[in-house]
Amino acid sequence: MSQNTFQTHHGMVDILPEESGKWHYLEALIRETAREFHFGEIRTPVLEPTELIARGIGQLTDIVSKEMFSFSRGETNYVLRPECTAPVARAYVQHHLDQKGGAQKLFYIGPMFRAERPQKGRQRQFHQFGAELIGTDAPIADVEIIRFMMRIYEKIGLTKTTLMINSVGDPESRADYRNALQEYFRPNLNNLSDISRQRFEANPMRILDSKEEEDQPFIENAPLITDYLNEACSRHYAHVKQYLTDSGIPFVENPRLVRGLDYYTQTAFELISSDLGSQDALGGGGRYDLLIEEIGGRPTPAVGFACGMERLMIACEALGIPLGEAPSLDVYIVCRGEGAQRWAMDRITDIRKQGLSCTMDFSGKSIKAQLKDANRQNSRFAIIVGDSELEQQKFTFRNMQESTEEALPFDEIVGKLNSAFDK
Numbered sequence: 001m002s003q004n005t006f007q008t009h010h011g012m013v014d015i016l017p018e019e020s021g022k023w024h025y026l027e028a029l030i031r032e033t034a035r036e037f038h039f040g041e042i043r044t045p046v047l048e049p050t051e052l053i054a055r056g057i058g059q060l061t062d063i064v065s066k067e068m069f070s071f072s073r074g075e076t077n078y079v080l081r082p083e084c085t086a087p088v089a090r091a092y093v094q095h096h097l098d099q100k101g102g103a104q105k106l107f108y109i110g111p112m113f114r115a116e117r118p119q120k121g122r123q124r125q126f127h128q129f130g131a132e133l134i135g136t137d138a139p140i141a142d143v144e145i146i147r148f149m150m151r152i153y154e155k156i157g158l159t160k161t162t163l164m165i166n167s168v169g170d171p172e173s174r175a176d177y178r179n180a181l182q183e184y185f186r187p188n189l190n191n192l193s194d195i196s197r198q199r200f201e202a203n204p205m206r207i208l209d210s211k212e213e214e215d216q217p218f219i220e221n222a223p224l225i226t227d228y229l230n231e232a233c234s235r236h237y238a239h240v241k242q243y244l245t246d247s248g249i250p251f252v253e254n255p256r257l258v259r260g261l262d263y264y265t266q267t268a269f270e271l272i273s274s275d276l277g278s279q280d281a282l283g284g285g286g287r288y289d290l291l292i293e294e295i296g297g298r299p300t301p302a303v304g305f306a307c308g309m310e311r312l313m314i315a316c317e318a319l320g321i322p323l324g325e326a327p328s329l330d331v332y333i334v335c336r337g338e339g340a341q342r343w344a345m346d347r348i349t350d351i352r353k354q355g356l357s358c359t360m361d362f363s364g365k366s367i368k369a370q371l372k373d374a375n376r377q378n379s380r381f382a383i384i385v386g387d388s389e390l391e392q393q394k395f396t397f398r399n400m401q402e403s404t405e406e407a408l409p410f411d412e413i414v415g416k417l418n419s420a421f422d423k
């Protein structure tokens with residue numbers, strides 16, 4: 001390839017028409033499920049204030065410390081959103097959604113950006129679908145969010161998954177836990193990785209999220225948050241587990257589950273698939289009761305989830321789960337000569353007005369090449385037009401799958417098309 005051609009940036013991919021059918025299918029399924037759960041769609045800008053993301057997600061997280069695509073113009077700092085919870089929380093405060101009465105139920109689908117090292121299932125521009133239930137601290141809301149997420153996978157037929165849950169406590173429980181962690185890690189501080197040493201003072205819980213090899217033996221035996229939960233957190237966690245069981249949703253408790261974002265309080269969960277390789281999280285979420293206050297709003301409890309669209313597709317492919325039908329063409333008009341082309345330009349509109357997809361050749365190919373093109377595009381029917389057909393006003397109507405043909409007036413062809421497609 002010439003050196004002068006352009007390529008997408010590393011970790012960013014084009015979605016071509018053969019693939020976009022899957023996206024339409026999934027997006028429609030997610031929107032339909034959101035309708036059933038009565039969540040309204042929110043669309044926020046892809047650029048957000050850097051300070052919102054840094055404060056919302058946490059300075060010491062990988063996302064904020066090294067994975068943000070950010071830039072400034074004049075005095076303003078912009079970041080390409082790495083996730084959508086902080087943006088939705090910003091929108092909730094900005095538009096006074098608390099005054100609408102009752103909890104707000106919002107969902108989104110869209111691109112997110114993280115400057116991670118690309119690998120299978122990990123991109124720099126990827127897509128999430130997610131939902132946020134804002135304005136209630138009831139454990140039943142946590143379960144409603146998990147039910148919404150699980151229902152989407154159930155409808156798709158991707159049920160070979162594991163739901164892992166944990167409680168990461170509230171500030172009171174975490175203060176005790178933080179002391180316990182510091183006490184535990186202190187004797188081995190010099191053996192920890194640089195990044196974990198940095199986290200020791202500011203946020204020792206982040207050490208548990210370290211991927212560095214030298215940290216693993218120490219993390220393995222670290223104290224567990226679940227032993228430090230206060231009464232309120234223990235009760236909340238017990239209720240969540242009870243309601244999950246009542247809802248028939250199997251789960252595995254994982255007291256070492258620490259999410260990669262700092263805003264979580266109490267419930268945290270991840271949905272894992274063993275068909276994804278090393279990037280095994282299909283989605284995750286939890287409660288974030290302090291985020292809205294942290295970004296300038298009134299104290300407002302909330303809970304949500306987000307899942308990766310690309311990872312969902314990878315898992316479906318590994319398991320042979322089809323995602324919708326390949327896009328197909330209903331009718332291809334094959335033209336011989338200029339008169340036929342003019343005729344086709346008129347009639348193509350009539351066919352499209354019936355709600356059918358219809359195309360023709362735009363580059364003056366031979367009849368044989370046009371029929372080949374119709375085949376390649378998986379067209380169900382072709383209409384073949386040349387001078388003699390125009391003279392007799394009878395056109396060759398070809399069923400491409402059955403390789404049968406008949407000569408018919410255009411009106412009759414439309415009638416046949418309508419009955420073939422049940423119009």
Ligand code: HAM
Nearest residue numbers: 083085122123126281282283284285286304305306308
């Ligand atoms: P997260 O765990 O950072 O949570 O991301 C959720 C999901 O997005 C992951 O489980 C994964 O499927 C997908 N994902 C993340 N990074 C990438 C990447 N680089 N390439 C491909 N897929 C990726 C959040 O974003 C939270 N906002 C979830 C949440 C909503 N918590 C409360 N409400």
